Amino acid sequence: MPPVLENRAEGSAIDVGRIRGTTDRIDTEFTDFVHSSSASLLRAAFLLTGDQQLAEDLVQDALARTYRAWRRLERSGNAAAYTRKVMYHLQVSWWRRRKVAESLTDSPPATAASGRDLDLELVLHAALLKITVAQRAAIVLRFFEDRTETETARILGCSQSTVKTRTRRGLEKLRKTVPELEGILP
């Protein structure tokens, strides 16, 4: 074996233990992060995609990219914001543009909790899938996640006026599609 390669091989052998320890630590931290954040991400993803399975795919994709960037994010402590941003970006990405569920594959429990209007929820669910992905993202961020226009603009990477326009047009479409929402929509 040429000397250079020998040195590389030795270096690799020495590094393996250290790298393995670092990887274990990252995996543990990342797993903790996923446990604490996946529920809220999944709920937002469900409203974005309209389907539990698509929501899981979307969140998992976003988390995989977060894992890839973990060392960098760990330093800035910004993993949650990063994952959320990636998730919204992935939802409207180019070749991997997701299809929203055409039919309501995820029905709510047969017995509704008190105070729930299941019919209205289902109508809203269907109507959300009829507006554009960008409009849906703006509405989910503004009214489900309670983000300000500034925060929404930052996450979606557009101007506040674009957020306003998308939100307004999305709400107009919802209002037109579901007259029952009149009086409920902002």
Next chain:
Amino acid sequence: MNDQFRDLLHSRAAHVKDTPLSAGAIRTGRRLKHLRKAATAAVAVAVAAGTVSGYLAFKSGDATALPADIGDTAVWTAIPDSMTYKWDQGYDAIRVSGGASDSIELPYSDSQSDAPQWQISPDGGSVSVVDDAGLRIGVLDGSRPEMVYEDPDLCKAQNWSPDGAKVLVGRCTGTRTDLVIVDADSGDRKVIEDVGAMSSATWTADGSQLVWGDPEAGYTISDSSGRRRDSFDAGQVSQDPADYMYGEQTDKVVDLGVTGVSADGRYVCHSVYWGRESPGGDLAPVSNHACDALIDTTTGQTARLSADEVEWFGEAVFSPGGGVLARGRHEATGQFVTVLFDKDFKVIDTLAEGEATSNSVMGSYTP
């Protein structure tokens, strides 16, 4: 009102099951990391050795990689008499011929929940559409194209081969992506399995090879079987905002992916986001032929297209025999201009498009 609407959204999402995702995310994340490293390593090996044994002997900028049967017809000498453009929002095509234009409306609507995506064939005669049911191909005359490949898992993007004989479409299932080459006439298909991280996929200008990948994970070049794969150096887009300044202040530059590759692999088109804010909801290139950065991979530098009175070029298609058909904006009128450049980037032909094609993107590009 806001509270009621918020409560309704929360109530709708409340039943979503929380499932364990960390193990899958770690697996996929490691694969993404590995892909990136592998791509970098493969490029290093190729540069060091000159060739990659057992794979395509293809190097960026290697003119000998041009197929031997490239003939006179592959060298474009004039802008086609008839060009068909694609409305950038909606489902209308605009055919311009001899100064006259007519609109062709496809039987789809913006309000459709499955948001079909469509592309015009290189000769402008056919159209492909991917909806939730699969891939449809037909004559571009306003009729609904026929289903040629039924598959509910197709990603929505698609790309015609330069000869108009095939359509390249992605298949997105879970975290895995396949590429499928579909024969436009017969519907016969070849699947290139598990292509890894991919934000774009395109044909080389002569249609002999495919290039896919993403700016972070790197790119792969392959023959159409997908078996002879090699890493491909697509160049790095400049991070200098000045390269993307068209009268607009810029502080973010993001590579959205490769949209075109010359036949010899020397020149690569990238779609680039630039603006004052971080990119977000509209990350997809507006056109399959978006070319915000044209990179000469032999030098790593951004190549400049320049024509009189054209403010900037934003779309381009490489000719199989060298040369570029590019589309830009006239600095005085603001209308689009199509310019044909030869292989040395000298202007051969120019077409001022007029009003009819405002708000459109490139569709057809061959005679």
